[in-house]
Amino acid sequence: MENSTKIVFVLQGLNGAMPNKHTYFVVALLVYLFTILVNLTLIVTIILEKTLHEPMFIFLCGLCVNDIIGACTFYPKILVDLLSYLRVTSYIACLSQIFLLYSYSFVEFTTLTVMAYDRYIAICKPLNYHSIVTPRKVIQLLIFTWLLTLCETSIGMGLLVRLPLCGFNIDKIYCTVWAVVKLSCVDATINNIYGTILSVFHVSQVVLILISYINIVKASVRSQEGRNKFMQTCLPHLISLTNFTVAILFDIMYARYGPTTRLLALRNFMSLEYLVVPPILNPLIYGLKMNQIRRKIFRICKQKIHALK
Numbered sequence: 001m002e003n004s005t006k007i008v009f010v011l012q013g014l015n016g017a018m019p020n021k022h023t024y025f026v027v028a029l030l031v032y033l034f035t036i037l038v039n040l041t042l043i044v045t046i047i048l049e050k051t052l053h054e055p056m057f058i059f060l061c062g063l064c065v066n067d068i069i070g071a072c073t074f075y076p077k078i079l080v081d082l083l084s085y086l087r088v089t090s091y092i093a094c095l096s097q098i099f100l101l102y103s104y105s106f107v108e109f110t111t112l113t114v115m116a117y118d119r120y121i122a123i124c125k126p127l128n129y130h131s132i133v134t135p136r137k138v139i140q141l142l143i144f145t146w147l148l149t150l151c152e153t154s155i156g157m158g159l160l161v162r163l164p165l166c167g168f169n170i171d172k173i174y175c176t177v178w179a180v181v182k183l184s185c186v187d188a189t190i191n192n193i194y195g196t197i198l199s200v201f202h203v204s205q206v207v208l209i210l211i212s213y214i215n216i217v218k219a220s221v222r223s224q225e226g227r228n229k230f231m232q233t234c235l236p237h238l239i240s241l242t243n244f245t246v247a248i249l250f251d252i253m254y255a256r257y258g259p260t261t262r263l264l265a266l267r268n269f270m271s272l273e274y275l276v277v278p279p280i281l282n283p284l285i286y287g288l289k290m291n292q293i294r295r296k297i298f299r300i301c302k303q304k305i306h307a308l309k
Contacts (some may be wrong), residue, residue, distance in 0.1 A: 007165055009094050009180075011087040013173030013268055020072070025082040031276065032075040035209070037164045039064040039071075041297065049296045055138045056122070059115045060286055062142055063240075065109060067279035070104035073097060074174060074275045083098040094175040099157055101275070102177065105248060106149040108278065109202045112143045112241050116209040134167050152198060159191050173268055178252075199252070206245055213238065236285040243281060249275035 046052045060110035077097065081087040089097070122129050140179050160177055162168045170176075177195065181188045216234055250270045285294050 007089070007091045007168050009089050009168050009170050009175065010082065011089060011173060011175075012171050013271070014081060014168055021082050028075065028082060030081055031280070032079070034070060035071045035075075035276075035279045036068060039279060042283040042287055042293065045293060045296050052293065052296065055118050056115065058138055058142070059111060060282075062145070063108070063111045065102055066107045067282055069100065070108075070275060071279050073100040073104065076170070078173060079127065089175065094170075094180065095157065095161065097175045098160070098177055098180070099153055100106050101174070102156065103149050103153045105274070106144060106152050106198075106202070108244055109205050110145045110148060110270055112237065112244070113209055114145060115207045115237055116212045116241075117141075120212040120216055123216050123234070133291060156191075156194060156198070159194055159220070163188060163191070172271060174271075206241065209241060211264060222296045223254055239285055240278060240282050244274055244278045247277065 036291075043061050043064050073308045074097075077089070089120055092179065118133055121132050136150060156177060160180060163181065163184040164186060165180070165183045166185040170179045170183075172179050177191070179190050184191075213234065251274060254270060287297060
């Protein structure tokens with residue numbers, strides 16, 4: 001096909017008529033609004049409370065910002081599609097969604113890695129923590145996270161847009177790199193190699209996090225304070241990492257090797273899980289588990305309630 005930019009993709013993840021589409025629309029809208037609310041609540045709490053201006057909470061704030069970006073990239077389109085019989089998207093809109101969703105995924109992995117590094121220093125080397133994790137180091141890590149993601153995603157998008165396409169049917173609810181690559185008229189080996197490199201890199205991040213946690217657990221059992229730190233900050237982080245990694249690996253493996261004509265409901269659920277659950281789970285488990293944040297949120301809520309009386 002000479003000009004791929006003129007293609008209009010058909011998203012086939014929600015094939016056919018949906019008798020309860022208005023119910024799904026209301027549920028999706030409520031989940032979207034709730035996701036934005038809980039993440040904004042955590043961000044505002046961390047920004048307003050000077051006692052929370054610590055590296056761990058700043059990284060958590062960055063994680064919540066990224067979760068909002070992911071939610072705002074995914075939900076508006078799915079809400080429109082739920083009310084439409086034919087789910088279509090333009091070439092430019094599809095590539096834009098891919099860029100933002102993959103940026104969200106890469107930032108999530110790298111931020112979780114940075115947070116694991118922070119917890120490792122805090123628990124395994126507490127006396128050197130403030131000399132190692134300085135405000136300057138925090139800024140550098142945040143910039144590194146987003147610049148690395150920008151480079152990763154930009155290279156992937158550059159490899160994707162060069163492909164001429166000979167189809168327009170995408171067998172998912174939203175656009176992904178692999179779904180578009182499968183429509184290519186030419187060999188896409190380079191794209192597959194780059195995708196493998198990215199997968200190995202981010203899996204290695206998970207391995208590094210797990211190694212750091214082995215050392216953290218060894219250091220935590222030595223004292224009650226270490227055990228408390230682990231339960232309040234490391235356990236929520238571990239839950240976030242496990243949930244996100246399992247969901248995204250399942251989605252990648254199923255998209256490449258799973259059947260496209262069977263188990264549609266399961267495929268849709270798992271492809272949505274890493275976009276829907278982490279943005280809700282992250283602020284909830286950190287807000288409820290970490291005493292400092294929980295107390296600040298309750299205090300702010302009480303102040304607002306008293307102000308309204």
